[in-house]
Amino acid sequence: MELDIWTEKYRPKGFDEVLGQDDIVKRIRAFVEKKNMPHLLFSGPAGTGKTSLALVICRELFGESWHGNLLELNASDERGIDVVRTRVKDFARTHALDSKVPFKVIYLDESDALTRDAQHALRRTIEDNARTCRFILSCNYSSKIIDPIQSRCAVFRFRPVETSVMLTIARNVAEKEGLELSGGAADALVAVAEGDARRLHNLLQSCAVVSRTITERLVYELASMARPQEIDTVLELALKGDFTAARKLLLDTMLSYGFSGLDAIKQIQQQALSLKSLDDRGRLRLIEHCGEAEFRLSEGADEFVQLEALLAFVALLRK
Numbered sequence: 001m002e003l004d005i006w007t008e009k010y011r012p013k014g015f016d017e018v019l020g021q022d023d024i025v026k027r028i029r030a031f032v033e034k035k036n037m038p039h040l041l042f043s044g045p046a047g048t049g050k051t052s053l054a055l056v057i058c059r060e061l062f063g064e065s066w067h068g069n070l071l072e073l074n075a076s077d078e079r080g081i082d083v084v085r086t087r088v089k090d091f092a093r094t095h096a097l098d099s100k101v102p103f104k105v106i107y108l109d110e111s112d113a114l115t116r117d118a119q120h121a122l123r124r125t126i127e128d129n130a131r132t133c134r135f136i137l138s139c140n141y142s143s144k145i146i147d148p149i150q151s152r153c154a155v156f157r158f159r160p161v162e163t164s165v166m167l168t169i170a171r172n173v174a175e176k177e178g179l180e181l182s183g184g185a186a187d188a189l190v191a192v193a194e195g196d197a198r199r200l201h202n203l204l205q206s207c208a209v210v211s212r213t214i215t216e217r218l219v220y221e222l223a224s225m226a227r228p229q230e231i232d233t234v235l236e237l238a239l240k241g242d243f244t245a246a247r248k249l250l251l252d253t254m255l256s257y258g259f260s261g262l263d264a265i266k267q268i269q270q271q272a273l274s275l276k277s278l279d280d281r282g283r284l285r286l287i288e289h290c291g292e293a294e295f296r297l298s299e300g301a302d303e304f305v306q307l308e309a310l311l312a313f314v315a316l317l318r319k
Ligand SMILES: Nc1ncnc2c1ncn2[C@@H]1O[C@H](COP(=O)(O)OP(=O)(O)O)[C@@H](O)[C@H]1O
Pocket: 006, 007, 008, 010, 011, 012, 017, 018, 019, 020, 021, 045, 046, 047, 048, 049, 050, 051, 052, 053, 161, 169, 197, 198, 199, 201
């Protein structure tokens, strides 16, 4: 039984393994070759290579001794900026270990979890230690980072990993792990992961525990999502006026995949745009109603009542 976690096993070890972020990698390489770099701010969604690239930078800068020259912190774990400051201070006190690089690196994950006040304190910490340390800050939204920090960093915006790159990652892992991706499975993995390579690895690993042959159905089952065609069928039934059958199929699908009313509404909303038997106006009205149902659920409404109401609305869209 393998206990290794694939997101770690397949974490990029060098610049050319950080896929689909070519412009970013190119600019970062240039800094690293000169053994000189500014503070960096990495922003973008989860699973796009921010942490991986920071680790690659340290491997490339420091070689063997990269562990000792890197301090990894997580802003949301560290119970406030004071802990961050103390740890940075202790780390910055000593010089870079056996290295030709005149600084050490501090990687601060989830920087946007810090309050504005904490960020101002962080800015001072960055300045106080700039002689000996370079900061790499990572965040989901750069708009949540105060200007005085942004202006002291080179900012890099990571994009969700492109479909073609996600397919490459899925096929590569499947090959290395001896898995067979049967028809539609690779596309399903990529659709479910939505540009998040960590999610892709995790999903693939959970599938592999169940079977060496990975099917589209298995992917959706483990992701607790219906196959898009099944949602289409539900909607088509409602549009044909067969409300009872639509309702039954939706409930059966929810039970067999184990997803919630909220997930169902999100999936209906995703399928609405491509629904063939509706005209543009109908699709837009359906999307609008999904928004309302989603809001009501988030306010605590009953999910079955809301789903039935949504299906009834679909049935009424029938021309
Ligand atoms: N651009 C990428 N190229 C290749 N693998 C990636 C990429 N981004 C993420 N991954 C995979 O996902 C895992 C998590 O990535 P990570 O760098 O921690 O994401 P982030 O810090 O942006 O949330 C990595 O270990 C790697 O397996």
